[in-house]
Amino acid sequence: MAGYILRRLLQAIPVLLGTTFLIYFMVFAMPGDPLLALFGDKTPSPALLESLRQQYHLDQPFIIQYFLYLGGIFHGDFGTSFSGEPVADILARTFPVTIRLAIMALIIEFVGGVLIGLVSGLRKGKLFDASALVVSLIFISLPIFVIAFVAQFIFGIQLGWARTTVSSGAPIQDLILPAFVLASITFAQIVRLTRASVIETQSLDFVRTAYGKGLSRRRIIPVHILRNSLIPVVTYAATDFGVLLVGATVTEGIFNVPGVGRTLYQAIVRGEGPTVVSFVTVMVLIYLVVNLVVDLLYGLLDPRIRYVK
């Protein structure tokens, strides 16, 4: 197990260096003044430009620039936003809200997705299964902002069940609608994966044995079928965490949830390039860490994975 952890950690280093380098390269290796390009049609003040130049070490040769910048990141220095507030402070303020929203969305998509997928898989070819497949296909095709607007229109404006925007402090009841919207993107994939996995597990020998020795369906379904069907579902959830990050950006922006996503959303919409770069870097780092943690958890859950190179 220790060898497995060490190997995964070592593998993460080149990816970490590569991703940060790639972002830095895309932004600052461009001809012309990268800072002016980042601001688009806006003109930043000379003082701001000067501080950004220091933050990204633009007076040094490129490789040294990058390593100084990387060193800053490891010290928790992600730069300052357009308004002059350190990005680390904004993160500290907005992160709890995003975590709350993300956990709600994860619960909704897992409980709902796995349940519907399980029932679909068990009743393969029946009406429930067919309709679940069609509905999930529609959800996969709808862009997140369309789902968000339709939800806002139906539940917020027409029915009046929920507030169209979240009030300050982001109380749980206001976050229910955005959480459902955020959950909807991966929900459909979880339904389909669970279904396929349940169908496959059902045909395996140990399930037949369980039926053969007379166990009841009430025991076989949760213990034998469901537990063994969940492995690909959890893998998917980890790799698709990136989709969730983008989804959170759009959802928080539309529903005005005061989280990390909305900060990025507003920076993008206002064309505040340097803030966008800082937040994208942070999100990529979060994504990498989540994937690493899930990989390590796997080694713990499934001994077979530890031995595969």
Added chain:
Amino acid sequence: MSNNPPTQTHYVAPLEETPLVAIDTVNVGERPSNLWIDAWRDMRRRPMFWISSVIILLVVLVALFPNLFTSVPPNDNCVLSNSNGAPTAEHILGFTKQGCDVFSRIIHGTSTSLSVGIIVTVLTTVLGILFGMFAGYYGGWLDSVLSRAGDIFFSIPYILAAVVIMSVFSAYRNVFVISLAIGIFAWPATARVLRAEIMRVKNSDYVMASQALGVSRFRILLRHVLPNSIAPVIVVTTISLGAAIVAEATLSFLGVGLPNTTMSWGNDISAAQSDLRTAPQTLIYPSLALSITVLSFIMLGEVVRDALDPKARAQR
């Protein structure tokens, strides 16, 4: 007793009366079947294949010849007094905030979405095939280098990467730049699928036979391994066309996509968002056009996957 022939103790039916006759006869005139013929036979029986194909064909027609579908010019004749106006007989979907015809703008925006989808897909497929092919076939250090490179690009969610690229290239926002921005980070998915398939195929008997005959390694790759590994790539390609259209719309919606002067569904949805309460039609109809197009591509991808993968067929 030993001189007599053994008496028959079991009844053996003549071959013509058994089900074996069906297996035993070989129809010499029958065309040899292969993966593609089987797949086509499977697909053409499914209504989903025909529905999605017809919609895609229609979308392509609309993109190529928008004037066949609407005679209203999309941007001229916009009258501000019609702002967010209700549908009329000539303007069946109503008016946008600028007083332009919603239907006409949707029709004329089709080519933008479709071109981005096609350019991104060509780019990701070419890059994905190059990286996946060499990594999977040659293995060793080349595989390590190419796969790690893929991991790095895969670790940045491609819409976030595109947001950064489009922020940097804010002065050059056009269909090509946005397609590049999406495609450059979206190819590792294709490469991974192809790499896995090539690693499976390269151990086949026919590859070994070619090696024994003295065919060069590169020629085997092009002649035998690649054609036999391409099926999963086609599935990914079809689905990624839909995903690329969504990505363009998302970027335009965020305001880092195409400039407002370019007609695109994403731009129209973005412009309409503040009027959701008063004029939902300006938002709903472009969203509908976008969703139906993407749905068709994803549906087609699903059908193709089911047809090409016998395992998926069994699960249906």
